[in-house]
Amino acid sequence: MNQHPELEVGAEDEPRPRRRDKEASKKAILEAGVEVFSLHGYDAATTKMIAATAGLNEQLITRYFGGKAGLLLAALSAYIDEEAQNEGYPDAADSVEGEIRQFLLHRHRRLLELQDFMKVFMPFSMRDGDIRGQLETIVFKGAERVLERLTDLQARGLIRADANLEAVGLAIGGQSMHISFHLRVGTTLDDRYLRTLIDEFARTLARGLAPTP
Structure with missing residues (x-):
């Protein structure tokens, strides 16, 4: 033997x-x-x-x-472990719009690298509860970083005090997956246009988070 x-x-x-x-x-x-x-x-x-x-x-x-x-x-x-240890995340931005944009662009590049990988696992979120839970971790794990940055910006008075930043962070994480994975693999939109969507989303969300004059 x-x-x-x-x-x-x-x-x-x-x-x-x-x-x-x-x-x-x-x-x-x-x-x-x-x-x-x-x-x-x-x-x-x-x-x-x-x-x-x-x-x-x-x-x-x-x-x-x-x-x-x-x-x-x-x-x-x-x-998930690799994503948690992923290096190369950009330094803090000086504005809410800049922070949201750079997070989305960072994830945009990362999801391009992992496109084939994600094609394998995404369908299982529809039929397997265990995998669905882990996929949710993938979608929202990176949002912890942008949430921390947005919290600092809120403390500086650049985000309205009543903003629910936890919900905002999850929304940004979900939007990242939508633009950089679903639209990338499920439509004919080119990368330049997807980056335009990222810019517009960051701009619009930042305006909604701005303190009331």
Whole structure:
């Protein structure tokens, strides 16, 4: 009996990859899962296809993730962790409009990078409660940053005191997903026009948040 199944590939006549430790194997499977799910969709993807792409034994998917559904959730969880640690967020802006705009543009670039990934998981929000809850985390997690910035601007008197900033932050997070994912993949609008929508949304929302003269 092979003591190192992670060294095996699906077929005996295929070359065996170099030794991988557990974490490296899990990472390879996660990356292969996202790739195969993106190309074929979750339903058509098989663990055999994922294992072949990763260059690892198919049994490792069950061992590490409990099967295809577990791998899907693990990939989503890894994305949430990556999003929480995402660097490159811009410094604070001097205006409410500027803060909202730069958040939306930052997320616009990020969602372009993750477009294929999100195509895989978004349909499951319609039919799976667990995944729907995690997708809500993805949509609104980034709003924590803009909420913190808007709170500082409110303390400086640049936002009316009665504004519900928690609701505003969630609205901005949802609008980000709508413009930068749904409209990007579901319409023929080009990137220049989507950025125009971001500018107009930031401008209009900032006016609504302004203190009453």
